Amino acid sequence: MKRTLSYLVLLVLIFSCTGKSVPPTINPQAFNKIIDGKQVKLYTLKNQQGMEITVTNWGARIVSCMVPDKKGVMADVVFGYDSIDGYLNAKENYFGASIGRFGNRIAKGEFALGDIQYKLAQNNGINSLHGGINGFSKKIWEVVQKGSNELNLKLVSADMDEGYPGELQVSMIYRLTNQNELFIQYEAKCDKPTIINLTNHSYFNLHGAGNGTILDHLLTINADFFTPIDSTLIPTGEFRPVENTPFDFRNPTLIGAGINSKDQQILFGLGYDMNYVLKKSPDQNISLAATVYEPASGRLLEVFTDQPGIQFYSGNFLDGIYPGKKGKSYGYRTGICLETQHFPNSPNQKNFPSVELTPDQVYYHTCIYKFSVK
Numbered sequence: 001m002k003r004t005l006s007y008l009v010l011l012v013l014i015f016s017c018t019g020k021s022v023p024p025t026i027n028p029q030a031f032n033k034i035i036d037g038k039q040v041k042l043y044t045l046k047n048q049q050g051m052e053i054t055v056t057n058w059g060a061r062i063v064s065c066m067v068p069d070k071k072g073v074m075a076d077v078v079f080g081y082d083s084i085d086g087y088l089n090a091k092e093n094y095f096g097a098s099i100g101r102f103g104n105r106i107a108k109g110e111f112a113l114g115d116i117q118y119k120l121a122q123n124n125g126i127n128s129l130h131g132g133i134n135g136f137s138k139k140i141w142e143v144v145q146k147g148s149n150e151l152n153l154k155l156v157s158a159d160m161d162e163g164y165p166g167e168l169q170v171s172m173i174y175r176l177t178n179q180n181e182l183f184i185q186y187e188a189k190c191d192k193p194t195i196i197n198l199t200n201h202s203y204f205n206l207h208g209a210g211n212g213t214i215l216d217h218l219l220t221i222n223a224d225f226f227t228p229i230d231s232t233l234i235p236t237g238e239f240r241p242v243e244n245t246p247f248d249f250r251n252p253t254l255i256g257a258g259i260n261s262k263d264q265q266i267l268f269g270l271g272y273d274m275n276y277v278l279k280k281s282p283d284q285n286i287s288l289a290a291t292v293y294e295p296a297s298g299r300l301l302e303v304f305t306d307q308p309g310i311q312f313y314s315g316n317f318l319d320g321i322y323p324g325k326k327g328k329s330y331g332y333r334t335g336i337c338l339e340t341q342h343f344p345n346s347p348n349q350k351n352f353p354s355v356e357l358t359p360d361q362v363y364y365h366t367c368i369y370k371f372s373v374k
C-alpha cells in the first residue's frame, strides 16, 4: 500500500514537472503475486525511440504498449488490466495472451494422430478454443532472461496437458527493436507426436485502447482467399476467393464498411472473425501479412509473419463490462486482433497445412508487430 502510494506520488511529480501529458504506465507492484507457488510479475521493455511495452509472465501476456502518434504523443494501444487481479477476475477475452497449444478452434475438441484419437476440453460450445480451459494463456511462464528490450520465457507443458499428447517445451521471446518493431518468436519441441499452433491475442486500437471503436481503422490483408466457417465458426475446408465479398482487404479498406453486411459468413462471426490464407511466394520466409492504419493519429501497424494464416477478429464478443486499464471500457468492436497462425481446426482438415510436430522436428513461429506513423 505504502509502495503503491509512493509510486503514485512519483507519477504526479513527473507529470507536474514536465507539464507533458504522458499517460502513466502500469504499476509493476500490482502484478506481484504468487500463484500455484510461482511468482507472477510485470516486466518492462523499452527502446531508444521511447516505445515501451510491459509483459506479465502470467500467460506470457502483453499488458501495455506505448506508441507515438504523428505528433509524438504516446498512447497505450493494447487492451489489458491494471493489475494481475484484473485478469483473474474478468471474463476471459485473452487480452494480450500467448495462446497454446492450439490457437483458435478444434471441432468438437477431437482429433486423431495416427490410430490414436484424442479428446480435448470443450470450452466453446461443442468446440475447443485457444488451448482449452487452462491453456498457455493462464499458465505461469518461467522468465529465463530479461534485458532492457528483450524478455525470454519458457513453458513446459506436460504430456496430456489439457488432453494434448507429449511433453512440449516452449521458448518464446519478446524483443523490442529501435525501429519500433515488437518481435514475438516461438520455438517448441515435443517428446511424442503432437499438434501445435501458438499465437498472440493482443487487441489493438490505434486511437489508444478504450478510445472508441476500430470501425474507422483502415485494414489490408495480404490474402486472395479465406477459409469460410460453419455456424460454430469451424472452417468447412473450402478456400474461398475474397473477391466480391466483404472479406476483401487486398487494398486499404475501412473495417466499418462491410462489418454489418448480410453475408452469411459475417453473420456467423457476428462481424469479422475469419482466418485468411496468406499470399506468399515460395522463397519468402517472413512477409507482410496485414496493415492497420488510423488516419487521425497517423499510427500504422504492420504485421509480418512466417505463418500460413492470420485470424482477423473485430472484437465482436467484447462487452466492456470489466473496466480495463485506467478505468477504460473495452466494448463491442473496440479492438482488432490479428493472430498469425495455422488455420483453425487444421488437425481435422487434411487439405490444410499440417500442424503436427514430431520429436525430430522444431516448431518455429515469428510474428512482428511494427509501429510507425504516416
Ligand code: BGC
Pocket (backbone or CB within 6 Å): 092, 093, 094, 104, 233, 273, 274, 311, 313, 317, 337, 339
Ligand atoms: C476467435 C474468436 C473468439 C476470440 C476470443 C478469437 O481468436 O477467433 O472467435 O471469440 O478469439 O477472445
